[in-house]
Amino acid sequence: MEFGLPDDNNNISLKKFESMLKTNNVLFFDSNEFENIIHHYLEIGKIVLAKKAIKLGLDQHPSSTNLKLFQTEIFVLENRFDEANKILETIHSLEPDNEEIYIQKANVLSKQDQHEKAVHTLLIALDLSSNDDGIGDLYALIGMEYLFLDQFENAKTYFKKCLDIDIEDYSALYNIVYCYDFLGENEEAITFLNKYLDKNPYCEVAWHQLGRQYVTVNEQDKALAAFEFAIISDDSFVGAYLEKGKVLEKKKLYHEAIENYKITLALEEPTSFALLRIGHCYDKLEKYDLAVQYYYKTVHEDPLLDKGWIAITKFYNRQKNYQKALNYINKAINIDSENVVYWKLYAQINLRLNFLEEAERGFKKTLDLGNYELQTWLSRADVLITLGEYEASILNLIQASEFYPDTAEIEFRLAGLNFTLHEHNKGHYHLKNGMLLNQEFNYIIEELFPNVMQKPSVKQIFLGAKK
Template sequence: MRMNENFENHRAVLDTVRRFERMLAQQEPVFFDLEDFENIIDHYVTNAQFDKALQACEAALSQYPFSTELLIDRAQVMAMRGDYSEAERQINQVAELDPTNADVAVTRGIISTQRGEFEQAVAFFRAGLEQEPEREDIHFNLGLAYQSWQKFKSAAKHYKQSLRLNPDNETGVQELLHCLDVTGRLEEHEEFFKRFTDDDPYSPTAWYNLGQYFYRREMWTKAAEAFDYAVVIRPDFYDAHHWLADTFVCQEQYRKAIAEFELSFPPGEPTDEALCNIGECYEKLREWEPARKYYQRALEINPEMDEAWFGQGVLLQEQGRWFESIHFFRKAVELYGESGEYWSALGAAENHVGNVVSALEAYEKATEVAPDDVQGWVSWSAILYEQGHYSEAVDLLRHAVNLHPLEAHFHYMLCAYLLADGRLKEAYQTLELALSLNYEQHSLLFDYFPELRDQPALKRLIDQFRK
């Protein structure tokens, strides 16, 4: 499927999509020219809205039943939805009508990619390139196939060629940056992205892509400069405003971030994401009331936005309103139960109001969905320790240590629990290991358990490692 949405007609495409959706909602007859239908379908595919893309294909084919382009689009959408048999049936039908069409090979490549048959997918895409070597979408699909095949250098090569042919492919930029990051080659590609701004210094997309590059490298000042050029050239470049705001957040410049998030959507058409981000910025500034208002506005647009529910819980937590925060944290985990952060926050709130059993359940869930999150394990074991269940706390931390043997934090906590359980020899052995892993973190032992400062044996062992 060719990317028909270029930067210049992006707004026109969105207007067409809205008109299409309005006509469907009002059950009006849907009539568009072929190019408009192609743009509508491409928009949905780009945003991974494959059910809507199929709906647009069906509406288009009812108006243009003999369009080869639409039949190909439908086959590709079916493949992306996982209906491979129907996709193959459809593309075989097109092949009989137009056997020399390069999109037949491309579509078969997409089907193979979706099936995980990457070698075959690459062969199909290369066959398509032999017919049309300057097709940026074929290079992009080759990049996807190689990336899925874990061949990141080959993927990067084709993403780069795709961007040379079409610098407006934002997805291509993101995938290229990911591949370069994975292979440790980000730094050496600065000139590749700068070349686009050198060739066309008035291209907002070129500056936007350069900003993405610097953002990935955490070079915040340069990223902000690049995004700023993009929005100066094109003030209604909403994605660039969003990323400029994100860059300011990374620099903890929250008021600047708020101003840019306010510009990251068309006037009068705020998005739930932008409103939630603004709420979070006010939260960081500890301005609770405007933060609450923005989180609430986000929920008015999207009542199932877990981030906004969680944000309101954090606001209440920060104000010491623990009991009230529980409702919001529970709603957040109900909507998105795969966040260890959400479950840990719920656990902390439940524990604070004395709901120990509920807190333990929440922390258990936190470690289940996010076993790499240190805080979940520490907080869960700390409750057991506080309840006097020293042996259970030891067993839990041993499990955490087995999962993260190089995490000194766990070893220090385990040392304290072993001491409380009267297992001195094991405690000192554990402390030695913790000190060898990270001596500086030994202060954690006394932060969590101040009473241990008075144990001379511990102090001697720590002093030995200092020397």
């Protein structure tokens, strides 16, 4: 079904239709008018109005194939696949060579995850099609079905056919590059894009994609050149400026990177990404007042962007302004209390401030949220030891040992804790384990449990290990 942009006649039809809906009068529209009205509502996502138009259309033109096809489209959107198939079978018996029937059948199959059958059905539609534009659309649909099947070589083949029909089909171009990326064929992608640019040398999209491929293979200078050509092709292409800025950052050309990021702020609404990158660049240049200014702008622009809160917290952390760092990480946690990085920073900052109960809470929350790094377990254990919560520390370390069995750092801590609680047999057991695993960590006993070091049996084990 082909539809153009709404012209004056279509606008008149729409106004007439919407006016009719406000009254009890039923006006007559020819089937083409209904098709354009329905298409318009589907395009802008007004499904309820599209359904009303389909119902009225079929009341006035019950034999219209195109209106019935619209009806199947609605049924597919509502996952009413059996009803869609019934209509399609009815139309097929009357018009067996109508390619649109096969396209809708394929749509039904695709929605039911029957992608192999969808491809087969679309290939039948392709055999029936005689319209170049329609063939291009079919190639794109087949390509998408192959993507669903993870058959990237086949998908590439059909998206390339789209470009053969329309060299400026950028959706197909993006999908081809996506296939190369997924297959890890970056060099092949570079070759393809260079050949494409020989035919379409002022395509900013292709230059941009080529630059990204060069970044992947660590050809930074070639990437820069590609992004510059993208900008020459379209000097308002924000994506090219952003990518160019990222490469300049990698090359430690921070002033030039800032310049490119700032261009994006002038071209469109400020993005939190650009603001954050500018902040990082100023940070690297040790222009701390400007850095923190842009970090502030980042969290103001997008309070949900965790990288912004993390950047501003780490900034104050590095400045040893722990109170301000704590203030900002608390604000971040108030916005998203399930972010594990926030809690990890919260714990570390509270530890530096010697707020031990809060630090322990932070490490526990970090673990509860699934961050099972060894250092997190150990840090929590050490805080609990300092707080005198020895049994809680043992329980924490036993849980840690499930993830990190035969770990000397855990064994020495368990040894010290058990000796402290006068569980001497357990203490000896864990101490010997620790010595067998890695004697270099025996300083843990001396640092965390100085009283344990005075025990003759412990000294004897240490002396025995030195012989």
